[in-house]
Amino acid sequence: MRLSRGFLPTLKENPAEAQIASHRLMLRAGLIRQTAAGIYAWLPAGLRVLRNIAQIVREEQDAIGAQEVLMPTLQPAELWRRSGRYEAYGPEMLRLTDRHERDLLYGPTNEEMITDLFGQSVRSYRELPQVLYQIHWKFRDEVRPRFGVMRGREFLMKDAYSFDTDPEAAVATYRRMLLAYLRTFQRLGVAAIPMVADAGPIGGNHSHEFIILAPTGESGVFYDGGLEEQDWLSSEIDLADREALAGFFTRVTSLYAATDEKHDEAAWAEVPADRRREGRGIEVGHIFYFGTKYTESMGISVSGADGAPFHPEMGSYGIGVSRLAGAIIEASHDEAGIIWPDAVAPYKAAILNLKPGDAGCDALCERLYGASPDALLLDDRSERAGVKFNDADLMGHPWQVIVGPRGAAAGRVELKRRATGERVELSPEEALERIGLPAVGGPGGHAA
């Protein structure tokens, strides 16, 4: 995208309403605009981030055999009356009526609807397990929405639901999902630590929250630093092997991690002092095995191997996709702006043309930009170099390719890594290679 043509409105001033870094930076970098309290429009660069996050989430759900569906945002109240949650849910549920005075609600979560869809279609234990998920907008009418997309009212969430024949199968599904989550967050470039959470009526340790460390987090967190050092992407675990899954689960849960709610001082004291990590954290995911709560209350059963009907065992698994856009910034920014992890950045690099109108600068910038116009942002505005440097730092592109008249004449560019500030002079081809983009041809291709 050419910045001169793009709808990428950056702000010079800090917006008064933004109390935390991610909210401030998302407004200033032109990622979002508020349209009502706790409700945001996503501008082009913000939408690219949101979509990058969603795609990684999707790929890791698919990798464990989950199947994507899309449920409507509005649900009939009747469904929630069947489970008993319609009255119980409280004022965070946005209730409404249509022109025929039928009661609807804007889904805050989808256990009821997915259980109903499952019950309409699945008849036999032979069709289990089933794991269904969607990535879609939800609404929770927070009494005091704040912190931008971190605690918004209309938010994008990945919600998955599993159906299994028995508790052992359900626990295996839970463990596969835990692995998918660890891989998802690793790919996103953030450390999200799984912490034992309140397990509800079933008990056991099959409820985990995933928490990103950030000073503005809503909970205190305590964990073993060994959890940050694991490489889940390269660890091969046979998803069909329940023993391998149990071994993996032990490997995760044997390392201490808890929010202040569940903190256990005695267990904490046993963590080697140099591995104790303590701070505040933001919840970006939650996985939960809850058994037959909904299949029972909604009267959903399938026939078992012996012909007798039974209520499938369920779990649900959420990731706050829009919240993650903010949480990643909370975990990765500095005074100058955002520092996007490569995997979620809206553009892989910005090309800064320091002197538009200079034939050498223009030609070299166009050649670089032509390599991957969709992956690159070309700052071709007639602004001072300082403005371009500041905007590029603010927007947080992982790389900046800086093109000035002297360098252009010599066929050289400066490549800056946003995360470290490191700058190095290179040929245009070397710069593209470093960024991970295909090279381009053309007469200047060998000028360096």
Next chain:
Amino acid sequence: MRLSRGFLPTLKENPAEAQIASHRLMLRAGLIRQTAAGIYAWLPAGLRVLRNIAQIVREEQDAIGAQEVLMPTLQPAELWRRSGRYEAYGPEMLRLTDRHERDLLYGPTNEEMITDLFGQSVRSYRELPQVLYQIHWKFRDEVRPRFGVMRGREFLMKDAYSFDTDPEAAVATYRRMLLAYLRTFQRLGVAAIPMVADAGPIGGNHSHEFIILAPTGESGVFYDGGLEEQDWLSSEIDLADREALAGFFTRVTSLYAATDEKHDEAAWAEVPADRRREGRGIEVGHIFYFGTKYTESMGISVSGADGAPFHPEMGSYGIGVSRLAGAIIEASHDEAGIIWPDAVAPYKAAILNLKPGDAGCDALCERLYGASPDALLLDDRSERAGVKFNDADLMGHPWQVIVGPRGAAAGRVELKRRATGERVELSPEEALERIGLPAVGGPGGHAA
């Protein structure tokens, strides 16, 4: 996807509530399920269709320089009070209040919100033109929703909005969008004819509906068959050249096309008799240049070349993405089921294993399936061959690869083209090549 594991619930019986072919077939093929009147959940195969359609729409919007954003589904009533449409809109607008008694509405369209976002960010004529679009869910509270996703209440729509300096520039933008629409529908594999529509207060011929011929259509249509014969994908038109755009526009509008509302018998009589096409049609898109209606009513202006502020000229451009899933089926089905155009099919082909358990069939099917597990559906169920044939025809995969024990022993498969019924015996490699999938290796690779 393996059909034995997939959430692809087909129905043998025709659902009583479905009056038209697309609704019946979408329910029977397991693409959608109704969750409330006019509100649907999209099951895995249906979501794949929806996403294929949306991606083609997106690519053609991007190709003319439109930029994607994502606005929230819920909008503050205040915005619509500014334009004067809040009271005017009528009962199709779903109005609601949040816990603080603030008036909200579920957006039926987004002129107000995009105009407001534009006004917050764009200051100068130098930043024009801007074309912004989103692909997102809308709600219109139809008094009598019916025909499945063809006239649903919660529906997925691509809505684009343009901002230009003057009427000439706005008309050029309109013409680029017309071209993008023609290319979009051609890629989708359907004939959608542009018809002059009511132009509203501005007059002129800069309002077109795009209509797919189908007997269940809501309007009568009359058009010159020459419109179906154009190849818009290979016709090169310089998008920056206003004269070229004008020539293209003349080429389109000189061929007669009108709905019954705008039908002109005198002009119709001049169309050569062998090119007259008459029938009923479904509106799947609408483009509209309406000038300063919203920028004026909402008080949005930018500074012109002379320093004086002016109201930008706007247009809006819709495509009914979820409606298209139904409309394509209306235009492309037979007694046995759906006939998906290749570009939107949920799977490129189904592999029918006629004898699961037969070592030769199983090995050959696995080898074929392994070529592209994401693009293929493997019917590995222990069902009779007739059930598999019927379900494959019902689901409408463009190709069926039929694997029986004798063929497997000889290293041969039968390849059936759904649209024509043509069957041909081939080697597995030839079948994959015909479908357009990469070949696979393995010991059986050269058995034929």
